[in-house]
Amino acid sequence: MTSLELLNIRKSYGGTRVLDDVSLEMDDCEFVAFLGPSGSGKSTLLRIIAGLETADAGEVRLAGRRIDQLPPGERNVAMVFQSYALYPHMTVRENMAFGLRNARVPKDEIDARIAQAAEVLEIKDQLDKKPAQMSGGQRQRVAIGRAIVKQPGLFLLDEPLSNLDAALRTRTRVELAQLRRRVAAAVIMVTHDQAEAMTLADRIVVMNERRIQQVGTPMEIYAHPANAFVARFVGSPAMTLAPATLVDSDGGHARVKLSDGAEVGTRIARKALPPGALRLGLRPEAVSVVAPGAGTTDAEVQLVERLGDRTLVYAKLADGQDITASDQGNSRVAIGQKVGLSIDGGAAHLFGPDDVGHHAEPAT
Amino acid sequence: MTSLELLNIRKSYGGTRVLDDVSLEMDDCEFVAFLGPSGSGKSTLLRIIAGLETADAGEVRLAGRRIDQLPPGERNVAMVFQSYALYPHMTVRENMAFGLRNARVPKDEIDARIAQAAEVLEIKDQLDKKPAQMSGGQRQRVAIGRAIVKQPGLFLLDEPLSNLDAALRTRTRVELAQLRRRVAAAVIMVTHDQAEAMTLADRIVVMNERRIQQVGTPMEIYAHPANAFVARFVGSPAMTLAPATLVDSDGGHARVKLSDGAEVGTRIARKALPPGALRLGLRPEAVSVVAPGAGTTDAEVQLVERLGDRTLVYAKLADGQDITASDQGNSRVAIGQKVGLSIDGGAAHLFGPDDVGHHAEPAT
Amino acid sequence: MNAGGRARYAGFAFVGPFLLLYLVILIYPLLLGIGLSFDHADLFGARRWAGIDNYARLLADPVFLRSIVNTIKLALLIVPPLTLIALLLALALNRATRAAAIFRGIFFSSSVLSVTIVTLIWRFILTPDAGLLAYGATALGLAPAPFLSDPSLVIPAVAITTIWWSLGFPTMLFLAGLQQINPDIYEAAALDRAGKWTTFRRITLPSLRRTLLLVVMLQTAAQLQLFGQVQLLTGGGPGGASRTMVLFIYEAAFGRWELGYASAAAELLFVLVLAVTLLQYWLVTRREPER
Amino acid sequence: MVTPLIWTLLLSFKSNAELMRSSAAAFSGPYTLENYHAILVGSQIGRWLLNSLIVSLGTTAGVLILSSLAGYGFARLDFPFRRTLFVLVLLGLAIPEQAVILPRHQFFAVLHLHNSYPGLILPGLVAPFAVFFMTQYFRAIPVELDEAAMLDGASRLTLFWKVLLPLTLPAQATLGVFTFLGSWNDYWWPLISATTSDRFTLTVGLASAQMNYAQTSGLGFLMAQAVFASIPILIVYIVFQKQIVRAMAGAAMR
Amino acid sequence: APRDTRVEIVVQRFFGECGAVYGHSTDVAAADTECGILTTLINRFQAENPDIRVKVNVVAWPGYPQLSAQIAAGDPPDLVTMHQSTISDYQGRGLLEPMDGLLAEAGIQPAQFTDAARAGVVKAGRIYGMPWDTIGRLWHINTRLMAQAGLMDGDRPILPHSPAELLAQARQFRARTGKPYLIQAQVNAPDYHVANLYTWLIAQNAVIFPDARHVRLNTPEAREIVTLFRTLNAEGLTTRNQDFPAATASFTNGDGGIFPTGTWMIGPYDKEATTSGHPLYRAYVVRPFPRLWGHEAAFVDGHAWVVPGAERSPAERRAIARLLHFLAAHEFEWTRTGQLPSFRAVLAMPRFRALPHRADIAQMAATGAQLPDYVQRQSAIQGLIGEELEAAVTGAKPVDRALADAERRVDELLAQIM
């Protein structure tokens, strides 16, 4: 069932357009991430849904009801702020109860809901502390708890993890994932961390420059980026985009030549490609390190990032083109070394002059 | 050549011991990361080196000279604070010049050094801005620039990346790596993010509970964790530690049985193991998802984390033991599903009752 | 920030009560006063149109002109040292020790006294034949300085009294300002080889810029209205050497019953205070980046 | 710095007759409680104390309420002429008391407000600095808190009352102490507004209790009065001193 | 409780509060100090007249800002203490009730007043107050030091009869005792020099205020008087930097010969003079200002009871009259403070004459002179003249210029009176 519906939302600040005709539909219980660079309008869109900002045009509907005219408190949405925005003078319990009291929920019911949320979030013994007495991770949970107890139709999370340190972030991410399976509600999470979005969301809404660039499951977005922006933005480290020229086609599939002369055969349909300059998109896992001369082309190693289970190699082709490759965890590659790169053309992408992405045809 | 030398450093706050007999040697131009959980004393140790705290006992030597009696400004070290600690009322240029002026460096020289640092850090056109007018990433670079211009013998960085958002963090990490190759000085970086430490450091000093747990290159620490703490702390997601009992040995190598009955043959020397309860250490990449029944054992999927290029699967064995496995990027595994797990015993670790780690013998 | 702009006028409900009182109790009398300043008027309601007579007379009245000079001199002699001492005190007391807390209390307690008592105390300190300073001076074999009867010493004497009396509040403001400064930047400065003085001048002082502005503005406005100390301590003497504008206004109103004249002087004082305050604000903020 | 204070204290315990010869007598005994006795037994001191408390507390409460409301309004709400009105309030900082006190007196006479508590309290309620201070303080509170409360369904009043106001407690304490202090020591307005001695505040009452040449013949008594009148403020200060410094840190200079 | 139906009158006075000692006392004879005597007097009146409720409003000295405020607010008290020199201000503006009727009702005839007192309350031909005393300045003299200086003739101090003699005696005093001849409160006390100037101008029959709008100060007579004090100051024959409390203490401690100050100090100093061991013990007399020019004269002022204009019922008037009557009948008690009586009868009383030093100063009731009744703003004017005189005496300004400035400023002030 459709839960949230955005219709042609438009918003400007002063003379500056911030959102341009944004429309979106979201299912009940769906977890959607708004992903995009800073300033792309993610928070603004979220705040329009929450009622903290007013759209200049467009409609917001929740469970079929138009809510954009309602005050924030009556929209049946709950929000977790980036800064948590816990009430510093209230205990955890009071923080959670505040919204319910305002909604005149009976006392018993309030207690029950708080107890339950505290159970889920494992903060039962923190209920009488004040936020200042808690660690960052605990505060985060209280902020989530404050949203949960309201049993809203829609959770809105604005960069809920960005204030946490790396260790806590990974843990909290898992917690968020588990949480959403326990509470039956739709969730929108704003983030500019693609790993976060990929991990948590059912669907990702990639935003850039006032518009939605692509909407899709994490895998769709990773595997079939709609355009070069999405391709670069999603995936870490970023996809290499190397200028390429069409050479030939084998079996209807495009074959391209990189600027250093190396040729790569793709599984992308030749005829779908527009005329004009192309860029070849290569994720690091499509480029592996081999002995010099043994691969598609050779390169010089610029930087080695050892991540334990695998190693990322930042290299330069003969003509200066940067390219990121991957190697095993116990790679012996060193900076300055010459290596061979084996490019898996079957996993490559092509982007035309209009920036639209073209992807390998499914293996038959 | 030995650059920094710490000898039996001890420190208490009030009655609480924070550092216990810490000793360390560090080479010229080496990049060392202090890695450890919150409260393990990393910052304290760093601040003792900088002269911002005084050790209760022990010596600090830099380039052979004892420095623990010198005031901070005269120790020839530079520090980058977690909060940057930029002087808010000074422009970027003034921020960088401040320390040099105090050291009576000639005006020309100051200008030259600032120009050079600005060049390296790509903040040339920001020099006349004030910190408040800059983004987090830019401020970070200014903080680094302020350290660079002093041309110190040792850089101290206290969680230099923890204030950055995820996108910026990855980029800055690469920048830091490049930077240290351009400035010839030893670097100590405090962090509790193991990815950061692994990526950047020549050697990692793992700290916990007032003491150094292990010192080694990232690969040593990843591959041969000295104890269970290091094993769990380094590597993301954390290594699974499953109780195991010694069954038998094949060819002098230990073979163990997990609590669900599955048996795993390791390449760990049998005779090195102490008597008593063992734990089997498995990194996610040592456990791969296969069809049910086709692997070492079976498990039920609890959570799936899709990272694009690979997928992490959090699962439970029949007896309730948690285990983390990995699968390909396009894995179809879903929550609740039964899967088989194939355990690569050759990559497993064993920890004895004394917590000491035992690792596979090198393949011959 | 509000939904739908329904609450465009809600703000008035919050600022309204204050604004109403403000208009009725401050602005309306101010306007009445401005009206009065164009009248010949006495305390009991007699009124006669005077045009700019009062102002013309004021600007030709050497006593008034001297009171302006005295007032400005006093402000100049009080505000900078007061600010400086308060700043130093705050620096000294900006620590969490018990002693510091006790001293904060002591320095605050002089502000607690009413002006009557303050002047009384200082009269006894300053009087050359009987004051504490006199005892001290005599003990050192010096002739005690006639602080209250020498025209050139009376203004410094009043200034000292005032500084002693007013120290509490600015000290508090500075203490607060100091606590705002991120302690990390002091450590950064230590690593940057900044000595005590450099740290103060280049780190502390600039960080206190806004506090400094606030203190100076508030104190200037207050000291330009200095009154009780001179009325009680010197009566404006000797020979008018310490008559301030407000004392002049007081004398004109209550001594001579020339309400119109007093009002005109009060309006000129208002203009002076306003001008000086705005000037300070402009001087300090003009080079600040937009925030 | 402290000497004058100690001296005041010592003087207050000396007999007036002895002090008439020399105020230096303060530094040696004998000390006496006669001055405090005289204050306490003096006919109307209880009444004046009560009046001062009513006026000072009334003023303080009023200032806190008005400036909190206005501070919130100026800091958080958008309404027509907001900036202009705020500047207008700031102009009030420059208005000398003398420019308004007499016209205000006449105007209060017309309203028959003199010699009454409202007449004594009302002028103190108009405190532009308080509004400025509270506005700054409210500005320092993150807007997210407002938004969180709005999403929690709080009305503007609930938001103000339950969420923001408690956060300004340190500021209220500071402002309260200074307002109380100013009101307690105010002399001119109560002098000309309170016309009968049963409406005098402590400052006016104590002044009236002085003989013409009190400095000569009643020095000890005067000092005892000073000490006596300061006690309530010192108590208030000691109780709130922690809050005060914290508060100013929050608002003073953002 | 039944409502208080008694007629109420509000008495407003300065002189301080002394409820601690005299709160409920009606024993006037046992009372001491201005405050004590007045408090017990009113207590006694209240006790003797239970049908009247006397509400006493004690105000801070001098009480005029408050009185003005009360009048401006339309709520003045019924009976108020006022300096006689101030009556013109309020009378000139029509704010006081003429009291001829009230006094008649109280059984008091103006002829009972001393000349000095009557001059203080009669304005424009009508009586605007019941005089309560006459206060003037006297020379308080330390006879021990005068003896040491060779300026005693038996138990009588030798006082000068001309300016030259004054200087000679002062120099002699200085030489013999090493102390200043005069103790003068010159700091923050503008009226001090004015009293000197007025006294000796009046002694020469100089017209100070020729009419309501002018003063005449820049005259040879005035210059001579001021020059004398300038010389005293310049030669160190007087204390220089003292204010009133310092000068008072100075005289108490025997640090100078003569302290010209008010009648009100007789009581405290006499107490010193009768306490053995104190510097003034048996070494204190007072005299009116000496005759340096012209004839014997004293510039005096006095307190009076006045009635601000307001609507009052006949009952209230009767109550006021009864209080006035009572006060008049007990004026002797008040003179124990050191002030001179305003009723001839008291002046003649043996009890009064028997009070210490009173016989020496009683003549002031006859020689005492006040300014013409049309002179307003005396207090402001004295402040203003005093400021200029202080400048002249201390040498900050030439005498001529100071006097000319004073004249100009006073004329300007008078011109503005509405």
Ligand SMILES: Nc1ncnc2c1ncn2[C@@H]1O[C@H](COP(=O)(O)OP(=O)(O)OP(=O)(O)O)[C@@H](O)[C@H]1O
């Ligand atoms: N109140 C405002 N007034 C003016 N411009 C604003 C306001 N709020 C946001 N903007 C502008 O709108 C654009 C979108 O802002 P928004 O906060 O929605 O971005 P975002 O995608 O959430 O970015 P981030 O990742 O940095 O939070 C930005 O350019 C921002 O500068």
Ligand SMILES: Nc1ncnc2c1ncn2[C@@H]1O[C@H](COP(=O)(O)OP(=O)(O)OP(=O)(O)O)[C@@H](O)[C@H]1O
């Ligand atoms: N000034 C201090 N007074 C008392 N205890 C302190 C002080 N500074 C640090 N500690 C304590 O010393 C221990 C080590 O602190 P330290 O800051 O070195 O930890 P850390 O490893 O840097 O932790 P984090 O990762 O949280 O920064 C902690 O338990 C901390 O509470």
Ligand SMILES: [Mg+2]
């Ligand atoms: Mg945002």
Ligand SMILES: [Mg+2]
């Ligand atoms: Mg730390």
